[in-house]
Amino acid sequence: MGQKTGFKKGALLLSASLVLSTILGACSTDKAGSGTAAGGTDQITIMLPNFEAENPPDNSPVIQKLEELTKMDVNLQWVPSSSYEDKFNITLASGKLPDVMVVLGKSPSFINAARTGAFWELGPYLKDYPNLSKMNEIITNNASIDGKTYGIYRARALGRNGVTIRKDWLEKLGLEEPKTIDEFYNVLKAFTKDDPDGNGKDDTYGLVASKFTGPWDNMQIWFGAPNKWGEDGNRGLMPAHETPEYMEALKFFRQIYSEGLVNKDFAVMDATKLSDPFVNGQAGVMVDVADNAQRMDQKILEKDPSATGHVDVLQAMEGPNGLRDMPTSGYSGMIAISKSSVKTEEDLKKVLSFLDQLNEPELQALLGNGLEGKQYEKKEGYIIPTTDKLALRDVQGLNQILMFIPEDKTLRVQQTPVREKVAQVQKANEEIVIANPGEPLISDVYAQKGPQLDNIINDARIKFIVGQIDEKGFQDAVALWKSSGGDDYVKEVNELYAALK
Secondary structure: OOOOOOOOOHHHHHHOOOOOOOOHHHHHHHOOOOOOHHHOOEEEEEEEEEOOOOOOOOOOHHHHHHHHHHOEEEEEEEEEHHHHHHHHHHHHHHOOOOOEEEEOOOOHHHHHHHHOOOEOOOOOOHHHOOOHHHOOHHHHHHHOEOOEOOOEEEEOOOOOEEEEEEHHHHHHHOOOOOOEHHHHHHHHHHHHHOOOOOOOOOOOEEEOOOOOOHHHHHHHHHOOOOOOEEEOOOOOEEEHHHOHHHHHHHHHHHHHHHOOOEOOOOOOOOHHHOHHHHHOOOEEEEEEEOOHHHHHHHHHHHHOOOOOOOEEEEOOOEEOOEOOEOOOOOEEEEEEEEOOOOOOHHHHHHHHHHHHHOOOHHHHHHHHHOOEOOOEEEEOOEEEEOOOHHHHHOOOOHHHHOOOOOOOOOOOOOOOHHHHHHHHHHHHHOOOEOOOOOOOOOOHHHHHHHHHHHHHHHHHHHHHHOOOOOHHHHHHHHHHHHHHHHHHHHHHHHHHHHHHO
């Protein structure tokens, strides 16, 4: 049976949701290639977003292959991404949930639904499945609610951050790639003072930054500051900005700003403009996601096709506490299983078997790349995707149910040296990322006052870097943060943290 667009046939299939065959033994031998419920196929309904203009058609050969391989009659309930949150909330309120729902994030409605028992708590079951049992511990914790797993995360690169650098400038100045914070400083200074582009003009600088706070948060980790929350030495948690390591990082930022090693307008520069100085040959370093390196490489080559080998990407700089890097959350939403439709443990285990199977290399390639000869051709170990829009429509959006556990095994287009280096850096980063112990804690205080509290510290950090306030001024801002709700926030977080132990 083919896929059903939207909620077409929803009433029938919801009422018969997860009609599990009583003759599964027969399925294992008779199902190959049938793809029909009449042959005893299990059925599963999945609600998922589509970021494309069209859904795959009912007769998509990719979905037919999915059903053939999984021996499931897969009913996909597509929802336009622009209205997915609204539809998600309406569906929750209706109480008529599909078997499986893609959850885009830990929204208040999902948190409330999980806490009130709308979804299965999956933690006790995952160990029984070959792929799901390999879920990353940090990501699982990040995606949890009150420390409990209510969905299978859709993995993204955990160690995504890196240092994009002008390799040609390093070579021009006879410098080695920096590995420590001191060497990083020396490179920023040389890129600013020593005419790295050789044009005889004082028109370059080291680090380009914008008003986006991510790069500053990332570099603070190099100095030993915790990732948002750190242990306070008394089995509790304290915010990063109250640690001495945080202040050491701020002093470094202030130094490179005062010496002109970072752009003076960073506090007002729109984040969308961040890459311009790097591509235009004004700045030589970006601290951001590592995959920016491949984008910078491509943009520079578009301007000058002969400019090969100008971009490199590095791991974090080693600081006083060793190699440390800030992770991403490591996931983009999750896949949750409804308790109203999947009523028994037996049914739950069959849904988990289906989700586990989607992580097999063959299924990942199918849902991510499509079918060889239709959506792509193979060439020397890589794939060449088709440009046929009708063929692409057959697979588009199906990657929304990919989880990439334990890793992304979809097929790759031909890699450039920079793309290969980005993959190496992101993989190596997994060994040095610093988890945020407060990530699974759901704070009511932060829900009410989070933006206000964050602004107090972010504004004070900028003012300290540019020299508008001194260390006492920063501590005054911390005191304001405390009296504005920060003390309540810390108290609540520690109560939640203690409850997890």
